[in-house]
Amino acid sequence: MSRTVMIVDDALFMRNILRGILTENGYVVAAEAASGIEAMKHLRTNQPDIVLLDIILPDSNGLDLLQSIAVSYPNSKVVVCSGIGQEQVIQKALDLGAKAFIPKPFKPEKVVEILESLED
Amino acid sequence: MDMSQYRDLFVSEAREHLNAFNSLIVRLEDLTGDQKLIDELFRHAHSLKGMAATMGYEPIARLSHVMEDQLGHVRDGETTFTPSLADLLFEGADALSGMVSQVESGIETITESNVLIEKLAAFDPSAEIKSSPVLPDESNQAASDSPPTATHNFRQSDSLKSIRIKTETLDHLVNIAGELFTNRYRLAECARRSGLSDFDPPLNQLAALLRELRDVVLQARMVPFAFIAERFPRLVRDLARKQGKEVAFHIDGTNIELDRGVLEEIAEPLIHILRNAVDHGMSTPDERVAAGKPYSGEISLTVIRDKGYVEIAVEDDGCGMDSERLKTKALQKGIISLEQADTMTQQEILMLVCAPGFSTAETVSDISGRGVGMDAVQNAVHSLGGALSIHSETGSGSRIVLRLPITVSIIHVLLVQSGEFEIAFPVNVVCRTLELLRDDILDEACRKVVELDGTRVPVKSLNRLLGQPVAAGPATKIVPAVVCEIGGDKIAFIADCILGQQEIFVRPLTTPLSFLRGISGATVTGDGRVVFVVDVASLTRNRP
Structure with a gap:
């Protein structure tokens, strides 16, 4: 089953790697956003099944964005990406409705494993 | 998954982060306590760490991690941003930049920087605050309460709408467009000689299309001046510090775009001019005060667009050039004759600094004496089809203006x-x-x-x-x-x-x-x- 994903990360490098992992594993990358504003713009036009969200973004707090997505686009499942040492933020994100958490740095298998666990 | 395919992208993004990092530290030194700048700095260190860890470049990840940690303390209000922290972060950025170069050149094992990591990890700004208090600036605190705006210039187009292209590809496109131009003239010439007037309408159409192609290709090569200017604030700051001088540096017009080829050629000459401004133009604060000038000197770099040209002006309020001394030096070095010295205009005298073999520095410092002189600067400007002019008065500073075409080729x-x-x-x-x-x-x-x-x-x-x-x-x-x-x-x-x-x-x-x-x-x-x-x-x- 193919699912659509939007990648939200300010680093093109990270987006490329994630896109590589996702497309290799049968996911469709429906959109990419480098900022919170871009992400909201894309959400308005196409609602992906999954949003991969980096918690540190240039123009907005990832948590605020997460909250907006949870309220306005409840059908999109948000998976938060973040570096180690952000445990408090991660817990907050899960409380705010994030479905899962991918720690950076990640191994491709780990990303796929976490995304597959969403299907249950 | 083969990660090596992402190496080039890693290098270019890491460089962008480090450039931004460097200029943010310089800005923070002026605006200590600006929360927005600290957040941004933190984010750059954080991104770099994440990228490096993903690629498996552990030494880069470890160093950026301790830098991020220190910035985290500042961000959370646990410590204050101090000059010595700035120095350490600069040192860290330099080390990271060296590591990124190692990655770029394909070196497998990146050199660790354990000493620096320990220094950063053990750094305790509170120990220093007692001796040199850094006052939190209330106006900046107030400003940081306002909603954040997107101040990040380079990343706005990073969506699916834009892609990265190797610069060689762009150069190749310009070459092809240029050759097509030549070929069209050749075709028109053949048609004219053979008396084939039927060829005129399609040839005219071709000419219009080629002009459009040229404009688009040249536009694709345009890069904002900021591309080379990011390192200038740090350069001026470091030079001034090393010589015990106080300099405030301003840049204006960094959003103005020039052809990448022009920018590349002009970066080194500009660095030389800025070095000269600090090295020869600026006096120490004591000397300045004695001359009735403000304690801190000012150097400004202004870029303005004027039709098909860009004017880049470097101006300082330093000691200016002494035309009598310039003439004497030029006479001693045999660059001009006595007769010439008598008839020279002020402008001609100032331009003597661009004569090959002319250098007025009494002692060659490690900063200005780097093998390029103003003659090399002038050559670079001329080979781009530009012009260089110098304006200066003894005691009241100098102004050096480069007038450059926006595109070459x-x-x-x-x-x-x-x-x-x-x-x-x-x-x-x-x-x-x-x-x-x-x-x-x-x-x-x-x-x-x-x-x-x-x-x-x-x-x-x-x-x-x-x-x-x-x-x-x-x-x-x-x-x-x-x-x-x-x-x-x-x-x-x-x-x-x-x-x-x-x-x-x-x-x-x-x-x-x-x-x-x-x-x-x-x-x-x-x-x-x-x-x-x-x-x-x-x-x-x-x-x-």
């Missing part, structure tokens, strides 16, 4: 005939053309001049400069001349005839042709002839 030229050669003058150096009677040309001292708008402009024979036969005609014969302006001075070149204007695609010359004096490039015309493009400044420079 495809330029507008004025074609003239000189003997058997067709010569192209870039129109940006030409101020007008003239028709002179031989009688109009006057003898003055040891040169020939012509009266133009009330001033005397030196006249040179293009044929003589290029080693072509010089035809002596009757005094009433009319000869065409091209008046050029270089470094604020006008000069008229007499040619055999003026052929007209054209857009040409300039190819750089390779050895041995590149040794030809006064020629900066060449082009092939529609009918296959080679036309040389003159570099007016080097053409007229005193010959041995």
